[in-house]
Amino acid sequence: MLETLMMIALLAVMVTITYFIARKVIFEIKSAKDEKSLLIDGILTRSDINSVITSYITRIAKGTTFSLIYIDLDKFGDLSEAFGEKESKNILENIAKRIKKLLPTSAKIARYTGDEFLIFLNNQYSQKQVTEYGYKILYELRNKTKVAGGTEIDLTASVAVCYYPMHGNSLKNLMDSLKIAIYQAKKNGGNSLKIYSEELKDQEESIEYYYQIKHAIERHEFQLYYQPMIDYTNKKIYGYEALLRWNHPTLGVLGPDKFINIMEQTGDIHWVGRWGIESIIKTSYELRGIHSMYDDVKISINLSPKQLLSETIASDFAKAVKKLKGNPKNIILEVGEFALFEKQEQIFENLVKLSEVGFSIAVDGFSIDLATINRLSRINMDMIKMRQKTITENETNGKYLELLLNYVKTNGKLVVAEGVEALDEVKKIAKLGVELFQGYYFGTPMPFIELQDYTDKFMEKFGNLN
The missing domain is CATH 3.30.70.270 (Reverse transcriptase/Diguanylate cyclase domain)
Known part of the structure; x- marks a missing residue:
């Protein structure tokens, strides 16, 4: 019995040694291949x-x-x-x-x-x-x-x-x-x-x-997750907001709060914009194969102030659309906290240019006032996104909300209520004339591979929302 146990222990040690030797060989082969790919005549490796x-x-x-x-x-x-x-x-x-x-x-x-x-x-x-x-x-x-x-x-x-x-x-x-x-x-x-x-x-x-x-970036570890925007009135998926995630090899899936500031500082944020536009155009094509309601699906992507300060953003995005034959009207460019930096002339000019290319423009409703609304009309803004709490908290006095909703209705714009987590919130806000919703009640951000399953489940569930 003792001899058997010793043999098993010895075998386990040999297997372990073999495993680590194999790993070392594989690593050395990969390193050699990587080194070879970097060769340039006349300079060292x-x-x-x-x-x-x-x-x-x-x-x-x-x-x-x-x-x-x-x-x-x-x-x-x-x-x-x-x-x-x-x-x-x-x-x-x-x-x-x-x-x-x-x-x-x-x-x-x-x-x-x-x-x-x-x-x-x-x-x-x-x-x-x-x-x-x-x-x-x-x-x-x-x-x-x-x-x-x-x-x-x-x-x-x-x-x-x-x-x-x-x-x-x-x-x-x-x-x-x-x-x-x-x-x-x-x-x-x-x-x-x-x-x-x-x-x-x-x-x-x-x-x-x-x-x-x-x-x-080189290893394609960045990925877009998609959170649905729902047309509550017509019982369909209006579109998705594309949200950046990093599939970190050791830390798992990371949200933008872990890396976006560094990308802004180093300029990699401009790569994110161009890559993001190309990615959502490809996604829109793939969605059409899932369900007919996606024939005219909208997909939004966020832009930061740093991106909007780039003199080439409009031409860069236009080239991406032309390259993949996308429809810019189905791409919504979201501008967070617009009222805090819209007076930056370069940002404002770029928003005008992006609108002229054909992109839809969405702004965060936070702190928007009458003066800001007048500026919005100049960039041909298409959508205002408002947090659920902002809407419900303003319901009692109604002045701010009434101003905003009247502007939207009069000018043929859209409002999206964000952050809805319960059906009673949806019904309450819908009574105010808001038709589009986004939040955990309708779906969390998910990778593209899960959208087929989400679409099927949504079609089953949505008919019971009334």
């Missing part, structure tokens, strides 16, 4: 430059210094989507050659990740010289970049500089310092150079999220 730096650290005498320059191309993901993988690699090869020409022959340069480069400069070069090289690279990349067919594009970079041993006594510590500096450069809008300093270290959690977000 990530593992090559890591070896150079770690070896140099072990050999140099105490007091010896050296420097690293890190280059992270701004919004390169947009170019990859526009030009494709093959042309993107050609662009990167062109950039690598241009950077290399600016550097001394003893400098080592590597493509470190997809659109990022690392440069190693040994102790021959002073901090001043290294900073000058960083600025040369920054200014060079501000020049036009040629792509296939002779087209020229604007491309900029964020550049970070750190010094050994002042900013780290190991490769890992130095890379951490560079990541912090790059994050700060991105946060300030990119197209700039940042030298690491200890003062930057206070935001390490945000910096870690920045790099996770960057990789999440």
